[in-house]
Amino acid sequence: MAGNGRDQFARAAANIRGMKTILQIEDNHANRLLVERVFEKMPEYRLIQASDGESGVGLALDERPDLILVDMGLPDIDGQTVVTLIRQIPELKNTPVVAITAWPEDKAQEIAARYGCDGCITKPIDIRTFPTQIAQFLYGNP
Amino acid sequence: MEILSADRFTFEELTEAYNQTRVDYMVPMPMNVAKLREYVRVYDVSLVHSAVAVGDELMLGLGMLGVREDRGWITRLGVLPYGRRLGIGTTLMTGLTEQAVTHKLSQIWLEVIKGNEPAHRLFHRFGFVETRELIIARRPPLADNLPPPCEIDRVTTLDHEEAIILLSHRAKRANWLNETETMQNVHNLSGLLIETSDGGRGWVTYHAGLLQLTRIIVEVVAGDPANVTATVLHVLHQRHKRQDAIAENVSDDEQWPGYERAGYFDSFRRIEMVKDVKF
Numbered sequence: 001m002a003g004n005g006r007d008q009f010a011r012a013a014a015n016i017r018g019m020k021t022i023l024q025i026e027d028n029h030a031n032r033l034l035v036e037r038v039f040e041k042m043p044e045y046r047l048i049q050a051s052d053g054e055s056g057v058g059l060a061l062d063e064r065p066d067l068i069l070v071d072m073g074l075p076d077i078d079g080q081t082v083v084t085l086i087r088q089i090p091e092l093k094n095t096p097v098v099a100i101t102a103w104p105e106d107k108a109q110e111i112a113a114r115y116g117c118d119g120c121i122t123k124p125i126d127i128r129t130f131p132t133q134i135a136q137f138l139y140g141n142p
Numbered sequence: 143m144e145i146l147s148a149d150r151f152t153f154e155e156l157t158e159a160y161n162q163t164r165v166d167y168m169v170p171m172p173m174n175v176a177k178l179r180e181y182v183r184v185y186d187v188s189l190v191h192s193a194v195a196v197g198d199e200l201m202l203g204l205g206m207l208g209v210r211e212d213r214g215w216i217t218r219l220g221v222l223p224y225g226r227r228l229g230i231g232t233t234l235m236t237g238l239t240e241q242a243v244t245h246k247l248s249q250i251w252l253e254v255i256k257g258n259e260p261a262h263r264l265f266h267r268f269g270f271v272e273t274r275e276l277i278i279a280r281r282p283p284l285a286d287n288l289p290p291p292c293e294i295d296r297v298t299t300l301d302h303e304e305a306i307i308l309l310s311h312r313a314k315r316a317n318w319l320n321e322t323e324t325m326q327n328v329h330n331l332s333g334l335l336i337e338t339s340d341g342g343r344g345w346v347t348y349h350a351g352l353l354q355l356t357r358i359i360v361e362v363v364a365g366d367p368a369n370v371t372a373t374v375l376h377v378l379h380q381r382h383k384r385q386d387a388i389a390e391n392v393s394d395d396e397q398w399p400g401y402e403r404a405g406y407f408d409s410f411r412r413i414e415m416v417k418d419v420k421f
Contacts, residue, residue, distance in 0.1 A: 027172050028165060052174070073170035075161065075177065081353050084282055084386040102168050114407060115282045
């Protein structure tokens with residue numbers, strides 16, 4: 001999942017094609033796989049993934065994604081602190097960040113807002129509405 | 143199914159199993175191996191007295207027991223998704239409480255996340271009773287830090303040893319996570335003693351990491367509890383502007399409004415419970 005020469009090539013190719021890069025920071029393998037499956041059917045997006053907070057922030061710096069999805073429960077640095085860090089890094093501070101959490105909707109909204117996220121998606125992810133949610137976070141409401 | 147002591151497993155195996163037990167929790171709090179090692183060390187968890195449920199060579203669940211003198215603390219109890227509804231939680235609790243009796247512990251403590259009704263019912267069945275509600279409070283670094291309600295007269299910085307001395311003289315009983323024994327196991331605590339011009343006096347001890355302020359404990363010695371708490375925290379966050387702050391297991395008492403005024407919010411709650419052990 002870390003960046004290498006092949007990833008740099010993929011990023012350059014994605015930029016040429018006008019694809020949007022989405023970074024998912026999620027420790028749970030099944031949840032990463034689910035999002036991977038959703039994005040397989042969406043050629044306009046390029047998905048990159050990290051399984052913990054530290055590598056996620058590193059990947060964000062390397063790849064400068066258009067949108068970051070952060071699971072709030074991560075094994076090394078928790079999601080809130082990851083968002084705090086992203087918001088303090090000049091190269092990333094304006095990147096839209098979406099909190100992914102199993103909190104009840106109202107609590108999820110509160111935590112996301114307090115930490116300066118652009119929104120939140122509650123688990124379990126609904127694969128029917130997920131693509132629309134992603135588009136809204138990237139392009140706003142039509 | 144059999145119950146084995148947790149010291150028969152590697153930290154890698156225990157971490158993987160623990161994370162699986164929490165995979166569908168509202169507050170999953172996953173750990174990596176380093177975090178679990180730290181957890182075991184800081185909270186005096188005895189792996190010899192901790193239990194792992196195993197069936198068909200698969201780990202089905204686990205529960206850990208912290209031991210301090212004659213007190214025990216049950217933590218990290220959970221059942222893996224494929225082991226649920228088989229009575230494994232009950233079996234683990236039976237094993238852990240038997241360990242407490244064997245080792246002549248007089249009390250066992252635990253916390254359950256508020257809203258986790260199945261676990262809460264399980265602990266009731268084992269005779270645990272509620273003692274209080276505890277708040278897991280967070281404060282993002284960009285939170286509004288309102289002016290201190292009290293004028294600050296003097297601030298004294300404290301080193302680790304001085305912080306431990308203050309912690310050991312607290313008026314209120316601390317939760318296991320915040321007991322002096324815990325803090326003695328944490329390296330590099332810092333502290334601030336604040337005196338206000340209206341006679342208020344309070345202190346905060348904390349651990350300042352690169353990204354997070356943790357182990358935050360505030361005690362008010364004199365003055366209005368909320369005002370002095372807010373003032374003490376204001377000084378702390380003026381000195382540590384960039385870190386995300388976590389105050390774990392804060393009592394919902396007269397000090398809590400002071401936390402809120404300093405930008406903290408209630409992220410979730412735990413219910414503390416205790417059981418007296420009869421030999």
